[in-house]
Amino acid sequence: MRNDDDSNGASVQSVDRALTILEILAKVGEAGIGEVATTLGVHKSTASRLVSTLAAHDLVELTGERGRARLGVGVLRLAGSTSARLDLVQEARPVCQELAAETNETVNIAVLGGRSALYIDQVIGPSTITSHNWVGQHIPLHATSNGRVLVSELSPRERRATWGELTAYTEGTVTDPDELDRLVDAARERGCAVVRDELDVGLTAVAAPVRNAHGEICASMSVSGPSFRMDPERVEEVVPVLVAAAAEVSSRLGWHQEPVGLTAAT
Incomplete structure (x- = not known):
């Protein structure tokens, strides 16, 4: 067997092997380093190095019993995150459909994804002829209503660490950190x-x-549409309906206290 960790494809191969280790442990429960090495077809030292790396991220737990390994709590953390996101989409979808039908505009659900807003669901209103599909896309936090909501309860210092590059996408994009804090x-x-x-x-x-x-x-829930249709007066009409819909989703997720500070936009 040849250890080709120094080859150009080493990184991809290492990822593939690491994922295979997780699959092995998911199937058998526990395995020794030698067993892992045999299944992968690699040297025992290579298998040990891969398992140690996974253990450093809590994806694998070393039992201390003859170097045996099993899945770690990090896997549960990742699974829990995925499960929570799926639950969010499932609970929010009927509310989004009602909101889109009532406002005749596009409704999106977004979550914080690093230094961006990750759009995880979208419902297009009946009067919308065409709409960009945002699902699966990372959108800048500073230039979107969803982004500003997602960071609204972070401290100013945390926000500035989260904004990332404050790119101007239009002449109206706010890029001044102090102004963003105020908004x-x-x-x-x-x-x-x-x-x-x-x-x-x-x-x-x-x-x-x-x-x-x-x-x-x-998460955040948004209603979006063309500016000529979503003028200030129309926004004032949409705000209470949107806030009520977001509160309904929150209730479905287990939050039973009325959010504070909910007033119409100005």
Whole structure:
């Protein structure tokens, strides 16, 4: 057997082998380093190095019994995150459908994904002829209503670490950190954020927080549409409906206290 960790394809091969180790342990429960090496077809030293790396991330636990390994708590953490996201989509979908039907606009659900807002579900309103499919896309936090809601309960210092590069996407994009802090603070106070023509010229969106059973913001729900249709007066009409819908999803996720500071947007 040849140890080719120094070859150009070593990184991809190591990832493939690491995933195979997880699959092995999921199937057999526990395995020794020698057993892992034999199944992978690699030297025992290579298998040991891969298992140690997985253990460092809590994906594998070393039992101390003759070097045996089993799946670690990190796998549960990842599975729990995926399960929570799937639960969110499942619980939010009927509410989003009702909201889209009532507002005739596009409704999106987003979660914090590193330094961006990750869009995980979308329902298009009946009057919307065409709409960009945002599902699966990472959208900048600073230039979107969803993004500003998702960071609204972080401290200013945490926000600035989360913003990433403050790129100007249109002439109206706010890129000044102090101004962004002011806008996010205002969004937190009134329970929603409104962004007009900052990510795309002609696009307006308003977002409200979705809370988990602990009352923490776990997602945001937005209503978006063309700016000519989502004028300030129309936004004022949408805000209470959106806030109520987001509260309904929060209730479905186990949050049974009314969010504070929910007033109409100005």
